[in-house]
Amino acid sequence: GAGVSQSPRYKVAKRGQDVALRCDPISGHVSLFWYQQALGQGPEFLTYFQNEAQLDKSGLPSDRFFAERPEGSVSTLKIQRTQQEDSAVYLCASSLQQKNSPLHFGNGTRLTVT
Amino acid sequence: AQSVTQLDSQVPVFEEAPVELRCNYSSSVSVYLFWYVQYPNQGLQLLLKYLSGSTLVKGINGFEAEFNKSQTSFHLRKPSVHISDTAEYFCAVSAVIQGAQKLVFGQGTRLTINP
Numbered sequence: 483g484a485g486v487s488q489s490p491r492y493k494v495a496k497r498g499q500d501v502a503l504r505c506d507p508i509s510g511h512v513s514l515f516w517y518q519q520a521l522g523q524g525p526e527f528l529t530y531f532q533n534e535a536q537l538d539k540s541g542l543p544s545d546r547f548f549a550e551r552p553e554g555s556v557s558t559l560k561i562q563r564t565q566q567e568d569s570a571v572y573l574c575a576s577s578l579q580q581k582n583s584p585l586h587f588g589n590g591t592r593l594t595v596t
Numbered sequence: 597a598q599s600v601t602q603l604d605s606q607v608p609v610f611e612e613a614p615v616e617l618r619c620n621y622s623s624s625v626s627v628y629l630f631w632y633v634q635y636p637n638q639g640l641q642l643l644l645k646y647l648s649g650s651t652l653v654k655g656i657n658g659f660e661a662e663f664n665k666s667q668t669s670f671h672l673r674k675p676s677v678h679i680s681d682t683a684e685y686f687c688a689v690s691a692v693i694q695g696a697q698k699l700v701f702g703q704g705t706r707l708t709i710n711p
Contacts, residue, residue: 486639515698524600524686524701525640538698573639585699587632587639 484508486588488574494594495564503559503591507576514557515585516549517573525573531557532579564595598623598689602702609677610710617672617705619687629670630688630699631661640686646670657681682709 487506495501507514512533517525518541527541533554542549546565551557561568571592575585603618621627628647632640644655651663661672670687687702 522704524602524688524704525699527698527700530698575640584630584642584645585640587641589637589639 486574486576486586488572488588488591490591491589492592492594494596497564497566497595499564500560500562501564501593503561503572503593505557505559505574505576505588507555507557507574508586509555510578511576511586512554512579513577513583514551515575515577516557516559517575518543519571519573519590521570528559528572561593564593566595569593569595598627598691598700600687600689600700600702602685602687602705604705605703606706606708608708608710611679612676614675615673615677615681615707617685617687617707619670619672619702621668621670621687621689623668623689623691625691628690629661629663630690631655631659631670631672632686632688632701633657634684634686634704636683643672643685677707677709679709679711681707683707 489504514531516528519525529549530538531551546562548560571590573590575587577583577585599622601620609615630645631643634640644653646653646663654660659674684704686704688699690699
């Protein structure tokens with residue numbers, strides 16, 4: 483398909499485990515965002531890439547969270563030593579470079595930490 | 597800094613009735629405003645956006661919103677809802693950083709349509 487693809491759709495991790503969440507943006511989209519959506523809440527910004535450069539990581543909640551986009555296309559959000567408060571839906575979005583370009587969201591990865 | 601307040605966490609309405617979902621924002625700079633819809637277990641889909649120009653914006657699925665600068669509001673309306681409109685609706689304001697939009701979302705309003 484032509485949309486933003488995220489995998490896995492669901493992930494259950496035991497507390498303390500590391501997880502890696504993948505995002506395949508729309509081909510040609512320069513900008514890539516990660517958002518965290520807790521249950522019953524709106525999405526909250528985590529980090530932003532322009533091509534392979536991570537230009538803003540102000541929303542990452544702790545140093546256990548790490549994101550990369552080494553070749554400027556696929557991105558991975560890694561969470562080390564997961565905690566229960568990390569349980570949320572992690573949404574990826576991509577857009578063209580132009581400032582009026584809309585964000586296209588993936589269906590998200592639902593992470594449950596037990 | 598930008599922020600968004602959605603005044604109603606849940607809005608139940610009957611099918612074919614009109615609906616208004618309220619959104620107020622705060623920003624120290626010019627803003628772009630958006631409404632997104634989220635169906636269960638799905639990502640967010642853009643309903644409509646205000647960038648500039650006419651304050652009445654029309655979007656998909658028969659929705660529209662009106663930008664009111666003096667009241668710092670961007671309420672979403674639909675004259676007649678359908679069962680398929682049952683979803684979570686998010687208002688968002690954006691700031692342009694490094695050439696791209698960084699969205700700040702409200703808490704969401706759950707719209708439930710009753711037959």
